[in-house]
Amino acid sequence: FIPSRKQTQMNMKMVEVNTRLKPEFEKLKEKYKDDFNTYNREKTALLMKNGANPFAMMGGCLLIFAQMPVFMGLY
Numbered sequence: 001f002i003p004s005r006k007q008t009q010m011n012m013k014m015v016e017v018n019t020r021l022k023p024e025f026e027k028l029k030e031k032y033k034d035d036f037n038t039y040n041r042e043k044t045a046l047l048m049k050n051g052a053n054p055f056a057m058m059g060g061c062l063l064i065f066a067q068m069p070v071f072m073g074l075y
Contacts, residue, residue, distance in 0.1 A: 017052040
């Protein structure tokens with residue numbers, strides 16, 4: 001229960017930050033429309049500068065891997 005609650009809280013924070021920074025993302029997209037890798041790098045730096053860690057969302061994968069053997073056993 002605690003890992004899924006933390007994942008939900010992190011998702012809500014990311015949604016809030018993404019909606020707040022949407023105009024900035026559009027400017028970056030226009031600036032780096034031909035270079036996808038640079039766009040992603042700049043977007044990640046902007047997210048981290050504004051207090052959101054995009055790599056923390058990977059914790060949801062760990063939760064799924066922990067539950068997978070139980071679901072396979074039940075199947």
